[in-house]
Amino acid sequence: MKTQAAVVHEPGKPIEIEELELDEPREGEVLIQYLYAGLCHSDVHIAHGDLEARLPMVLGHEGAGVIQEVGPGVTRVKPGDHVVCSFIPNCGTCRYCANGQQSICDLGATLLEGSLPGGRFPYRGSAGEYGAMCLLGTFSQYGVVHQSSVVPVDESLPLDKAVLVGCGVPTGWGSAINTAEVKAGDTVVVLGVGGIGINAVQAAAFAGAKHLIAIDPLANKREKALELGATHAFASATDAMETVADLTGGQMADSAILTPGLLTTENVTDGFNLVGKAGIVVLTALNKLDEINIQLPASVLTLFRKQVRGSLFGDCNPTTDIPRLLGLYQNGNLKLDEIITRTYRLDEVNRGYEDLLSGANVRGVVVHSH
Ligand SMILES: NC(=O)c1ccc[n+]([C@@H]2O[C@H](COP(=O)([O-])OP(=O)(O)OC[C@H]3O[C@@H](n4cnc5c(N)ncnc54)[C@H](O)[C@@H]3O)[C@@H](O)[C@H]2O)c1
Ligand SMILES: [Zn+2]
Ligand SMILES: [Zn+2]
Numbered sequence: 001m002k003t004q005a006a007v008v009h010e011p012g013k014p015i016e017i018e019e020l021e022l023d024e025p026r027e028g029e030v031l032i033q034y035l036y037a038g039l040c041h042s043d044v045h046i047a048h049g050d051l052e053a054r055l056p057m058v059l060g061h062e063g064a065g066v067i068q069e070v071g072p073g074v075t076r077v078k079p080g081d082h083v084v085c086s087f088i089p090n091c092g093t094c095r096y097c098a099n100g101q102q103s104i105c106d107l108g109a110t111l112l113e114g115s116l117p118g119g120r121f122p123y124r125g126s127a128g129e130y131g132a133m134c135l136l137g138t139f140s141q142y143g144v145v146h147q148s149s150v151v152p153v154d155e156s157l158p159l160d161k162a163v164l165v166g167c168g169v170p171t172g173w174g175s176a177i178n179t180a181e182v183k184a185g186d187t188v189v190v191l192g193v194g195g196i197g198i199n200a201v202q203a204a205a206f207a208g209a210k211h212l213i214a215i216d217p218l219a220n221k222r223e224k225a226l227e228l229g230a231t232h233a234f235a236s237a238t239d240a241m242e243t244v245a246d247l248t249g250g251q252m253a254d255s256a257i258l259t260p261g262l263l264t265t266e267n268v269t270d271g272f273n274l275v276g277k278a279g280i281v282v283l284t285a286l287n288k289l290d291e292i293n294i295q296l297p298a299s300v301l302t303l304f305r306k307q308v309r310g311s312l313f314g315d316c317n318p319t320t321d322i323p324r325l326l327g328l329y330q331n332g333n334l335k336l337d338e339i340i341t342r343t344y345r346l347d348e349v350n351r352g353y354e355d356l357l358s359g360a361n362v363r364g365v366v367v368h369s370h
Contacts, residue, residue, distance in 0.1 A: 174314015205229025
């Protein structure tokens with residue numbers, strides 16, 4: 001079948017809309033009609049070449065839609081099911097899935113290759129075989145994905161909002177709850193209030209952070225953070241430092257969650273200085289794979305027993321956490337409508353990324369037409 005898709009051919013060049021040929025689903029695979037796709041900064045990392053992917057690649061890794069067809073051996077979903085995609089597939093049986101760490105499932109090995117488990121590429125076009133970002137490629141009207149990349153959800157949920165639970169929500173929420181281990185009474189700093197950071201703010205507030213300090217150079221982001229639970233907001237880590245010291249009697253924060261667009265050495269050092277003894281610095285934002293951007297005094301880390309932790313998909317388990325987080329949306333404890341700033345057609349995807357980079361959006365969402 002044919003599908004319109006947004007494709008990166010060359011790093012630094014605009015994303016192109018192209019008609020591609022899509023294969024039928026084979027063993028363990030499903031055909032999905034994508035209805036909505038969120039715009040995340042990680043797509044920009046692929047488009048800019050910060051994360052070096054095999055190209056051409058269909059962009060998009062935050063998606064929701066309806067299952068159209070299933071290949072042989074598919075047991076997790078059936079045609080007609082509403083699903084939210086997980087940008088991390090989970091096989092269920094590798095060492096990491098089996099011990100409850102689905103976010104580091106071995107099937108994640110081809111995230112930047114964009115091939116399905118087993119190595120095949122279901123999209124073809126003028127430039128040959130096309131990969132799909134995170135095995136999804138949600139900026140396509142249709143996709144063929146492995147059953148381990150989709151999670152069925154309650155049909156009463158609005159998929160135009162639930163779509164954010166494919167990346168931004170679990171990544172941000174889990175960075176706070178799972179990786180930073182935020183507990184009631186904690187002092188928490190969130191640095192960078194985009195589609196990921198705003199969900200770390202929501203989670204820390206929900207977990208009962210006493211002081212919740214949001215840092216972002218942009219006023220619209222600081223306002224949104226204050227609206228959704230931050231107690232203080234600053235334009236820079238330098239501006240926040242004194243208040244964090246005052247609020248905690250000099251003990252500094254229990255955790256700092258780093259969610260800026262592109263993670264720098266300065267961000268990591270700021271996070272390290274914002275936390276106190278036994279403080280946890282969570283690295284969620286990304287940069288080039290070979291960028292050396294942790295330069296810290298190891299003896300201070302040791303003597304203050306600080307920890308620096310990486311967080312992938314918020315260390316969530318998609319099969320259980322996507323429905324759990326959507327349950328929090330259903331009962332009003334997780335806000336989704338409030339964090340979607342605007343929507344785009346697929347052919348406006350470059351405009352959507354300009355808005356992301358200028359900071360106009362907390363989260364933008366592509367609405368597919370069929
Ligand atoms: N680890 C994971 O599993 C995972 C998953 C998804 C996204 N990410 C990464 O998380 C990061 C954030 O993604 P996003 O979609 O929320 O991006 P975004 O562009 O929507 O938001 C980034 C925010 O950071 C702010 N910012 C930039 N520099 C800052 C600084 N020095 N101090 C404070 N704030 C600053 C920007 O103003 C913006 O509001 C990206 O690097 C993305 O690739 C990681
Ligand atoms: Zn993402
Ligand atoms: Zn696995």
